[in-house]
Amino acid sequence: MIPAPPPKVITRHPDGRIRAYLTHPGVFGTLEPAAVFHARAGDEVVASVVRPDLERVVYTTLHGVVCLTRAGDLLWASDFEPHSDVRHGHLPGCVLSLDGRTVWVYRPDAMAGRGRGDQWVLHDADSGRVLARRELETVGHGAGHHVHPVDGSVYLDIGEGQDGAVVLRGTAVADGEPEFVTFPWWDRCLIDLAPDGRQFMTVDHGQRDVSFHRHPSGDTLFTLSVEAFGYDPEDTFVEWCGGYLTPDTAIVTLGGESEDEEEWFRHHLVDVVSGTVGGEIAVEATNPYEVEPLGDGSWLTGGPDDHPIRRLHTSHPAN
Secondary structure (H helix, E strand, O other), rough: OOOOOOEEEEEOOOOOEEEEOOOOOOOOOOOOOOEEEOOOOOOOOOOEEEOOOOEEEEEEEEOOEEEEEOOEEEEEEEEEOOOOOOOOEEOOOOEEEEEEEOOEEEOOOOOOOOOOOOOEEEEEEOOOOOEEEOOOOOOEEEEEEEOOOHHHHHOOOOOOEEHHHEEEEEEEEEEEOOEEEEOOOOOOEEEOOOOOOEEEEEOOOOOOOEEEEEEOOOEEEEEHHHHHHOOOOOEEEEEEEEEEOOOOEEEEEEEEOOOOEEEEEEEEEEEEOEEEEEEEEOOOOOOHHOEEEEOOOOEEOOHHHHHHHHEEEOOOOOO
C-alpha cells in the first residue's frame, strides 16, 4: 500500500497574524488554524511559509525576509538593500525547500527602484546566511514559487505585467552553486506542478490557451485552445489560475463577459494523460482565483473570517 502523503501546510495572513492550516486526510469543510504566528510590530506580510512541524515561519515584507519561531523569537532577518520607498508594484516572495534546509526568496528589485535587476536569493533556513544569489534580467512585479514534489527543484514564475512572464527552475546542488535554467518563453504563465512531478501546467499570457509540459525539459505535451473547450475565442479567455486536481486531472478555468457586461467563469476538467477535455466542475467559489487545487482530489476556496474551506470532488474517494 502506498502511504498517504503528509498534509500540506497552507498559510493565510489577513491581519498581521500568519495562520497555518494543515490539510489532514479526511478533513473537509472550514479549516481551523493549526498554528498562529505574529509578525514583528510594523511588518506588513507579503508572502509567508510555515515549516511542516509548525515551529517556524518565514515571511517577506516590502523591505526584507524574516524568520521567527512559533513563540515569536527572531531567528534571523535579511533586509533588502538599499531601502526602497516605493510602496506599490513589487511583491517579494519566498518558499521553503522540500527538505526544509533552505529558503528561496524572490526580490523584485527593479520595480522597487533599487537600481538593478531582480534577484533570486537562496538562504540557509537556520541561520539566514546567503548561500547563492542569482541576478535576473527581469523587471517583475511579483512571482510565484512552486516546489517540485519529488526532486525538490524550485520553479519561479515572474510576472512582468504587460511584458509577459518568465519561468525559471533552480536546483540546489550539494556543496556547490545551484543550477538555474530559464525556459525559452516570455508569454507563458506557470500555474501548477503535477503532484507526482511528471509535468506542469502553463497558460498563455494572452489567455488564448493552456499547455501541459514535461518536467524538467519543458517540452510541450499538448495544448488546448479556448475553442477546444467549446467557446468562442473572441469573447472567452483562459484564466491564469486552476491547477492539478489529481496527478491525472487538471482544472482549467475559462471566463468572459456576458452581453450585459457581467463577468462569468467556469471550471473544466482535463485528462492530462489523454489530453482530452472533460465536463465542468462546480467549485462553489465567487472568484476564479480563490480556487486552489491540492492535487489529492480536493481544493480550497475562501471561507468565513478568511479561513479556507476544503472541498472534495465527489467522484474522487476521500483520502
